[in-house]
Amino acid sequence: xxxxxxxxxxxxxxxxxxxxxxxxxxxxxxxxxxxxxxxxxxxxxxxxxxxxxxxxxxxxxxxxxxxxxxxxxxxxxxxxxxxxxxxxxxxxxxxxxxxxxxxxxxxxxxxxxxxxxxxxxxxxxxxxxxxxxxxxxxxxxxxxxxxxxxxxxxxxxxxxxxxxxxxxxxxxxxxxxxxxxxxxxxxxxxxxxxxxxxxxxxxxxxxxxxxxxxxxxxxxxxxxxxxxxxxxxxxxxxxxxxxxxxxxxxxxxxxxxxxxxxxxxxxxxxxxxxxxxxxxxxxxxxxxxxxxxxxxxxxxxxxxxxxxxxxxxxxxxxxxxxxxxxxxxxxxxxxxxxxxxxxxxxxxxxxxxxxxxxxxxxxxxxxxxxxxxxxxxxxxxxxxxxxxxxxxxxxxxxxxxxxxxxxxxxxxxxxxxxxxxxxxxxxxxxxxxxxxxxxxxxxxxxxxxxxxxxxxxxxxxxxxxxxxxxxxxxxxxxxxxxxxxxxxxxxxxxxxxxxxxxxxxxxxxxxxxxxxxxxxxxxxxxxxxxxxxxxxxxxxxxxxxxxxxxxxxxxxxxxxxxxxxxxxxxxxxxxxxxxxxxxx
Ligand SMILES: [Zn+2]
Numbered sequence: 001x002x003x004x005x006x007x008x009x010x011x012x013x014x015x016x017x018x019x020x021x022x023x024x025x026x027x028x029x030x031x032x033x034x035x036x037x038x039x040x041x042x043x044x045x046x047x048x049x050x051x052x053x054x055x056x057x058x059x060x061x062x063x064x065x066x067x068x069x070x071x072x073x074x075x076x077x078x079x080x081x082x083x084x085x086x087x088x089x090x091x092x093x094x095x096x097x098x099x100x101x102x103x104x105x106x107x108x109x110x111x112x113x114x115x116x117x118x119x120x121x122x123x124x125x126x127x128x129x130x131x132x133x134x135x136x137x138x139x140x141x142x143x144x145x146x147x148x149x150x151x152x153x154x155x156x157x158x159x160x161x162x163x164x165x166x167x168x169x170x171x172x173x174x175x176x177x178x179x180x181x182x183x184x185x186x187x188x189x190x191x192x193x194x195x196x197x198x199x200x201x202x203x204x205x206x207x208x209x210x211x212x213x214x215x216x217x218x219x220x221x222x223x224x225x226x227x228x229x230x231x232x233x234x235x236x237x238x239x240x241x242x243x244x245x246x247x248x249x250x251x252x253x254x255x256x257x258x259x260x261x262x263x264x265x266x267x268x269x270x271x272x273x274x275x276x277x278x279x280x281x282x283x284x285x286x287x288x289x290x291x292x293x294x295x296x297x298x299x300x301x302x303x304x305x306x307x308x309x310x311x312x313x314x315x316x317x318x319x320x321x322x323x324x325x326x327x328x329x330x331x332x333x334x335x336x337x338x339x340x341x342x343x344x345x346x347x348x349x350x351x352x353x354x355x356x357x358x359x360x361x362x363x364x365x366x367x368x369x370x371x372x373x374x375x376x377x378x379x380x381x382x383x384x385x386x387x388x389x390x391x392x393x394x395x396x397x398x399x400x401x402x403x404x405x406x407x408x409x410x411x412x413x414x415x416x417x418x419x420x421x422x423x424x425x426x427x428x429x430x431x432x433x434x435x436x437x438x439x440x441x442x443x444x445x446x447x448x449x450x451x452x453x454x455x456x457x458x459x460x461x462x463x464x465x466x467x468x469x470x471x472x473x474x475x476x477x478x479x480x481x482x483x484x485x486x487x488x489x490x491x492x493x494x495x496x497x498x499x500x501x502x503x504x505x506x507x508x509x510x511x512x513x514x515x516x517x518x519x520x521x522x523x524x525x526x527x528x529x530x531x532x533x534x535x536x537x538x539x540x541x542x543x544x545x546x547x548x549x550x551x552x553x554x555x556x557x558x559x560x561x562x563x564x565x566x567x568x569x570x571x572x573x574x575x576x577x578x579x580x581x582x583x584x
Contacts, residue, residue: 008084009511010093011084011091012055012513012516015087015091016052017056017515020071020072020087034050034051034052035047036048036050038059039075041062042322042324055514055515056533058530065526066515066518069087070518074523075293077207080518081519108233108234110173111180111233115234116211117168118214119203122203125156125158126149126200130158131158137200148268151268152265154202156201160197165192182230199219201215202242202261204242204279207244207245210234213228213235213237213240214228215228238284238287243265243275244276244291244294247274248294253296254295255275255297257275257277257298257300258302258336258337259303259311260336261277266341267337267338272346275301276291282314283311283314283319288324291322298319299329300315301336312362316363328357329352330352330357330365331352360390367385367386373410383420391421403417403418454525456492461492464549465492465549466495467537467549468482469495469498471545472506473514474537476502476506478546494525501520517529
């Protein structure tokens with residue numbers, strides 16, 4: 001982190017978390033704190049909690065939490081330095097850049113400039129004689145309009161090995177920069193050549209309008225049919241979606257998720273400016289969260305083939321987790337949205353969109369497809385598999401409607417299905433109750449961090465370690481009483497590291513707050529810590545509490561050292577025995 005710590009301190013002091021969050025989330029006051037509906041997952045009852053005294057936020061629904069810088073990183077999808085710059089601008093401050101960071105920023109700017117110039121170059125090729133094949137493909141075969149091609153900045157990479165390389169280096173870009181941007185590739189002999197050759201080019205533009213990468217499609221039958229930029233310092237496939245920069249402004253009230261560039265382009269051309277595509281990868285959890293920031297409803301419009309169906313099923317799971325309403329579009333008479341619109345027109349697609357099934361219908365239909373419902377035994381199997389899906393539905397009306405539909409398919413009465421669903425639900429709630437009881441009996445499990453990598457090895461000690469952090473955060477003067485405590489004494493590496501970082505800040509006269517650590521902690525770590533810090537802790541008898549915590553931590557650390565020592569002794573003994581055996 002190369003932005004001076006003093007500056008971060010000043011920034012945090014000037015950016016009140018309640019003010020900043022209020023720009024995004026309506027908050028209402030309850031008791032000493034503020035509550036609102038979480039912007040990171042979709043919900044109707046507020047579980048997003050802002051604590052102005054601690055300058056922190058925490059969502060009790062999805063677990064996200066941290067300080068004001070994290071909040072901006074999350075909600076604006078920015079890196080730490082960019083979030084600092086964002087807040088600085090808001091507060092009317094200028095970020096004093098130190099060399100290291102300035103270099104990083106300049107590099108990023110260079111790569112973005114390079115991508116922008118490359119996109120311009122590809123677009124210019126399309127308008128030149130060398131772009132004839134691309135013109136035929138985009139305008140002829142795909143029937144894209146001039147305005148669509150211009151709006152999305154489509155282009156063409158010409159045939160040949162070094163057209164882009166030569167043009168960009170002539171403009172002053174370094175070969176190493178082209179390599180870093182993923183625009184060229186090194187062959188085995190170390191010679192560089194253009195990654196994209198003889199392809200139509202789709203620039204990938206991020207939410208801020210920067211070109212961050214490219215997708216390229218072949219014009220002949222060569223493979224791979226689609227080629228994307230690799231992940232680079234400015235591009236991450238798993239966190240960006242094609243056309244989201246446009247779809248986020250759509251007024252259609254939902255987002256249509258497609259499998260490819262062409263589907264998305266053809267939807268936009270037909271007036272559905274809410275279409276996006278994942279970039280040659282399956283949908284990720286990050287994608288789903290990104291979408292949840294811009295819409296409450298996603299319509300999945302994947303291909304109708306086997307691969308499309310299983311990709312859709314996977315996507316349903318990820319999207320549902322964020323609380324969004326998920327629907328699945330089913331095209332009849334066309335393999336993908338592009339073909340559908342070309343064959344039947346935008347009105348027919350709009351109708352299809354309104355009729356799109358919610359994911360329950362879709363899943364039941366998938367189950368139905370597996371069985372021959374003229375066969376008695378298979379009808380039973382069909383019901384067995386459908387009942388758990390029905391039982392998941394929270395609304396009784398939905399259970400009745402879809403239950404009746406399943407009953408009809410299986411040729412049984414609606415009452416029979418309703419009874420089975422009821423039984424399944426009571427079995428389920430009994431199971432949940434048992435699970436809850438088991439959890440209550442072993443509260444240790446609840447105290448474990450959600451993230452597996454952060455799990456505590458020693459819960460007893462970790463509990464005290466959490467307490468120490470809470471205390472010094474409330475009153476940094478308590479560091480004075482913790483003079484003998486060292487980060488190495490902590491059983492949890494994360495808590496030890498945070499203790500060390502905070503103490504260093506205190507020693508240097510800087511603020512002791514979670515906020516100040518935004519640049520040094522991963523978001524999962526930050527989420528976990530914000531949870532620890534929202535737990536109650538009293539400063540009454542703070543000194544005594546500190547002494548008690550330290551006692552526990554020291555005792556447990558000593559035990560670990562003794563165990564470690566005995567392991568070492570054992571190892572030495574073993575070595576000596578081995579030596580003897582070999583007569584050494
Ligand atoms: Zn949340």
